[in-house]
Amino acid sequence: MSITIGSLAELQQHEGQELGITPWHTITQEQINQFAAATLDFQWIHTDPERAAAESPFGGTIAHGYLTLSLLPYFWNQLVQVENLKMQVNYEISEFRFNQAVLVNTPVRLHATLLAVKDLRGIAKANIGVKMEIEGIKKPAYTGVITFLYHFE
Numbered sequence: 027m028s029i030t031i032g033s034l035a036e037l038q039q040h041e042g043q044e045l046g047i048t049p050w051h052t053i054t055q056e057q058i059n060q061f062a063a064a065t066l067d068f069q070w071i072h073t074d075p076e077r078a079a080a081e082s083p084f085g086g087t088i089a090h091g092y093l094t095l096s097l098l099p100y101f102w103n104q105l106v107q108v109e110n111l112k113m114q115v116n117y118e119i120s121e122f123r124f125n126q127a128v129l130v131n132t133p134v135r136l137h138a139t140l141l142a143v144k145d146l147r148g149i150a151k152a153n154i155g156v157k158m159e160i161e162g163i164k165k166p167a168y169t170g171v172i173t174f175l176y177h178f179e
Contacts, residue, residue: 050133101136122170
């Protein structure tokens with residue numbers, strides 16, 4: 027279920043509320059390899075399944091931490107539909123901690139809470155608490171706060 031926001035005032039109505047939990051998404055080896063190619067990060071713990079199975083403490087390849095972070099827009103768009111928008115700008119990532127590696131082919135999902143909304147002369151500054159859950163694991167992949175600037179029409 028997603029919410030629809032079309033103005034600063036509508037965004038402010040959700041301040042302090044949990045915005046929801048996304049459906050599960052499985053991170054595949056193909057996705058990991060494509061991310062490695064895009065970022066030039068070919069460390070074997072991500073890209074060599076045989077070696078990772080034999081030598082890594084994880085028992086297989088793991089997703090890059092920044093790959094899991096880069097899924098934020100994908101997950102965010104499942105939770106919140108923003109209308110009447112001129113532009114959305116990534117503003118800040120803070121209090122971020124990678125807590126648990128994500129093993130290949132493991133489903134993950136995002137929990138999000140709108141922590142605060144500030145009016146910057148008509149531009150909405152939204153601080154969102156995020157937590158990526160790993161299916162079957164108590165410890166989240168990461169926790170942190172992301173901040174977006176919304177320029178509504």
